[in-house]
Amino acid sequence: MRNQLRQRRLEKGWSQGDLAERLDVSRQTINAIETEKYDPSLPLAFKLARLFRCRIEDLFDPTD
Amino acid sequence: MDTPASSPLRAERARLFRRLWFWALCFPVAAVAVDQLMRHVTVPMPLEILLALVPLAPAIMFFRVQTRAWSLGDELEVHIGREALVFAFYGQIVLYVCVDLLRNAGVLPYFQWTTRSLVIALAALVLLGSAVARLRYR
Numbered sequence: 001m002r003n004q005l006r007q008r009r010l011e012k013g014w015s016q017g018d019l020a021e022r023l024d025v026s027r028q029t030i031n032a033i034e035t036e037k038y039d040p041s042l043p044l045a046f047k048l049a050r051l052f053r054c055r056i057e058d059l060f061d062p063t064d
Numbered sequence: 065m066d067t068p069a070s071s072p073l074r075a076e077r078a079r080l081f082r083r084l085w086f087w088a089l090c091f092p093v094a095a096v097a098v099d100q101l102m103r104h105v106t107v108p109m110p111l112e113i114l115l116a117l118v119p120l121a122p123a124i125m126f127f128r129v130q131t132r133a134w135s136l137g138d139e140l141e142v143h144i145g146r147e148a149l150v151f152a153f154y155g156q157i158v159l160y161v162c163v164d165l166l167r168n169a170g171v172l173p174y175f176q177w178t179t180r181s182l183v184i185a186l187a188a189l190v191l192l193g194s195a196v197a198r199l200r201y202r
Contacts, residue, residue: 024073024074025138025139025140026138026140026141028138028140028141028201028202029138029139029140031202032140032201032202037200037201038140038143038201040139041139044139
């Protein structure tokens with residue numbers, strides 16, 4: 001699924017490791033989401049939206 | 065897998081990982097020790113049964129810790145683990161049928177599947193499945 005995670009992360013000046021630590025996931029998970037190889041679970045998607053102070057729909061785009 | 069060390073969840077995962085390896089090593093040590101003991105020492109039947117089941121204790125602890133680690137695991141790791149198990153399950157069936165067909169065709173020499181060989185094949189397939197899944201998500 002397309003997402004804006006990388007852009008949002010870079011706007012905050014965070015590395016993938018920084019973001020992973022804030023979310024209690026591995027850096028590999030963040031990388032897989034950013035490269036669109038893996039879609040996060042709903043709880044993780046909500047955590048991401050809360051962290052970036054936006055809606056899930058603003059972060060993830062399900063249309064191909 | 066690199067995991068930040070600062071959060072309590074990370075510390076718990078690291079502790080579980082160490083316990084997992086401890087029980088994984090205890091099982092073969094216990095199995096070999098009991099096997100050697102029973103070869104050289106004659107024990108009464110009830111005790112023999114109890115002794116034969118001693119390696120079961122570290123095996124049960126390994127499964128308990130593995131289950132706990134699974135529930136606390138990073139979601140991508142859990143996903144990769146699930147894919148590895150599916151790969152191993154169907155891979156084992158394919159392997160079993162292939163060996164049988166090749167044996168019947170005379171390509172392979174006579175080979176009898178034992179519990180040990182099945183477990184080793186399954187473990188190898190889980191590791192292979194995990195490696196393939198990790199490459200996909202890298």
